[in-house]
Amino acid sequence: MNEIEIVKRAQAGDFGAFTELVNAHKDKLYAFVRKLTGDPEDTNDIVQDTFLKAIDKIDQFRGESSFGTWLTSIALNQARGMFAKRKQTDLRPLEDYLPAGATNGPNPLANASLFDWRDPLSVLEAAEINELVEEGLAGIPFKYREAFLLRYVEEMSVKEVAATIGQSEAATKSRILRARLALRDFLSRRFEGNYGEKMRRVH
Amino acid sequence: MARKCEEFIKGLADYIDGDIEPELCDEIEKHIGKCNNCRIMVDTMRQTVSLCREGKEERLPEALERKLTGMLKERWDKKFGHS
Numbered sequence: 001m002n003e004i005e006i007v008k009r010a011q012a013g014d015f016g017a018f019t020e021l022v023n024a025h026k027d028k029l030y031a032f033v034r035k036l037t038g039d040p041e042d043t044n045d046i047v048q049d050t051f052l053k054a055i056d057k058i059d060q061f062r063g064e065s066s067f068g069t070w071l072t073s074i075a076l077n078q079a080r081g082m083f084a085k086r087k088q089t090d091l092r093p094l095e096d097y098l099p100a101g102a103t104n105g106p107n108p109l110a111n112a113s114l115f116d117w118r119d120p121l122s123v124l125e126a127a128e129i130n131e132l133v134e135e136g137l138a139g140i141p142f143k144y145r146e147a148f149l150l151r152y153v154e155e156m157s158v159k160e161v162a163a164t165i166g167q168s169e170a171a172t173k174s175r176i177l178r179a180r181l182a183l184r185d186f187l188s189r190r191f192e193g194n195y196g197e198k199m200r201r202v203h
Numbered sequence: 204m205a206r207k208c209e210e211f212i213k214g215l216a217d218y219i220d221g222d223i224e225p226e227l228c229d230e231i232e233k234h235i236g237k238c239n240n241c242r243i244m245v246d247t248m249r250q251t252v253s254l255c256r257e258g259k260e261e262r263l264p265e266a267l268e269r270k271l272t273g274m275l276k277e278r279w280d281k282k283f284g285h286s
Contacts, residue, residue, distance in 0.1 A: 044264070181248070
């Protein structure tokens, strides 16, 4: 039975069908929200509320997107509400994440790390890298992080991300790029600072 | 790193994601061949995404799943009127 049929059964009141949908999407949704929030407690709250909201709104699901994408949108709304209450420092201008000399005129902050870290998995344990990625993502303001994760973890097109976050494609592209450059710069500095010697030896 | 690199870096994400015209792609590849800084930017930007994707496989914790099962059934019955 395809997913549309399962959704229809759920919409008609079949709890077994809804449970099938939950089981099909629970791990993927959890993994996405975990990256989005960086915190296990926040993740639990959002995942729980997402499935409860999905019950409340199940009759509003029209199949315009996949059921998984619909759940992701609910989770994003929950997360947005949570992060809107928290103070976040904005990212620096794009130029600051580019290497020194890449901009015209004086810009003392334009000094991105150019450490050549190549394949960190050949040097570090996956767990160490995960921790760094998690820390790096957590340091990126929510509006950039959500765009980046939707594009590269949920593997949506720029157009789909734009529709999901309610921004123009140009603004969405800019958010994705800034998050990517900021995370790249964070990882470069950490790799160089903590493991530079080890990495240079291997490469 | 010259002025050309700045314009270039802004197009890098499109290049890495395979989202640009072939002519521009050739131009970028030629530039990377000559500019080590841009080559590092391309490699590490690509790796940044790979590391996010390859991260630990997170699964819904069992404790949450148990809690959720009861909560969802309760909400469902409330909505659809079962006892």
